[in-house]
Amino acid sequence: ETVLTQSPGTLSLSPGERATLSCRASQTVTSTYVAWFQQKPGQAPRLLIYGASSRAAGIPDRFSGSGSGTDFTLTISRLEPEDFAVYYCLHYGDSLHTFGQGTKLEIK
Amino acid sequence: QVQLQESGPGLVKPSQTLSLTCTVSGDSISSRTSYWSWIRQHPGRGLEWIGYIYHTGTTYYNPSLRSRLSISVDTAKNQFSLKLNSVTAADTAVYFCVRDGYFGSGSYFPDYWGRGTLVTVSA
Numbered sequence: 480e481t482v483l484t485q486s487p488g489t490l491s492l493s494p495g496e497r498a499t500l501s502c503r504a505s506q507t508v509t510s511t512y513v514a515w516f517q518q519k520p521g522q523a524p525r526l527l528i529y530g531a532s533s534r535a536a537g538i539p540d541r542f543s544g545s546g547s548g549t550d551f552t553l554t555i556s557r558l559e560p561e562d563f564a565v566y567y568c569l570h571y572g573d574s575l576h577t578f579g580q581g582t583k584l585e586i587k
Numbered sequence: 588q589v590q591l592q593e594s595g596p597g598l599v600k601p602s603q604t605l606s607l608t609c610t611v612s613g614d615s616i617s618s619r620t621s622y623w624s625w626i627r628q629h630p631g632r633g634l635e636w637i638g639y640i641y642h643t644g645t646t647y648y649n650p651s652l653r654s655r656l657s658i659s660v661d662t663a664k665n666q667f668s669l670k671l672n673s674v675t676a677a678d679t680a681v682y683f684c685v686r687d688g689y690f691g692s693g694s695y696f697p698d699y700w701g702r703g704t705l706v707t708v709s710a
Contacts, residue, residue, distance in 0.1 A: 480650070511691075511692045511693075511694050512694050514696045516634075516697075518634075523683055523700035523701065523702060523703055524634065524697070524700060525700075526696060526697060526698050529690045529694065529696045530690060530691070530692070530694065533690075535698065567633065567634055569696070569697075571694055571695060571696060574647040575636070575647060575649070575650075576624070576626075576636035576639075576697075577636065578633060578634040578635065578636065579633075580633045581633045581634075
């Protein structure tokens with residue numbers, strides 16, 4: 480089973496700044512099977528990125544994903560107030576889903 | 588618009604069985620391009636994938652829950668269900684039912700979620 484480790488645990492930034500969130504897999508994975516989600520308090524998660532770099536429908540272009548092998552990154556180019564939330568990476572492999580533990584993006 | 592709605596008891600006694608049903612609208616549970624999942628979130632914690640089912644009845648379970656878990660589908664009612672046996676306080680969580688849509692190259696990702704239902708295990 481692949482373990483996903485996200486860093487940092489908490490990221491404190493101001494609106495307008497650039498956010499870089501990391502997701503590291505315990506073994507090499509196929510980027511096709513990596514996704515990112517955003518979750519706001521009291522809400523269900525929302526799919527942002529699939530296939531490591533493809534934006535889901537309706538996701539603003541300030542969100543981008545990249546990476547390969549064991550290292551994957553979610554970048555938010557210019558933070559908007561509504562972007563402060565918890566972000567999770569996900570790996571779909573061997574017919575299983577594995578989530579990272581999450582990164583909380585908070586307002587500085 | 589695809590919508591999913593969880594239903595079931597919000598309180599379950601320890602050692603009993605947690606049972607939830609998800610009613611799907613806006614998509615057929617018999618779709619060949621969807622799997623149907625359960626995901627849970629312990630209070631203040633991260634997301635844990637429980638398992639999913641295909642309309643044929645094929646299931647995939649989280650290995651850590653497999654011995655206590657059963658997921659089934661009712662195509663006539665466009666519903667799928669979760670049963671988790673021998674629950675303890677550690678099973679207290681918000682339970683989400685989810686559609687895993689097909690995103691190409693053999694990949695499926697959760698793209699539509701129910702609002703989630705809190706299930707508390709307590710005597």
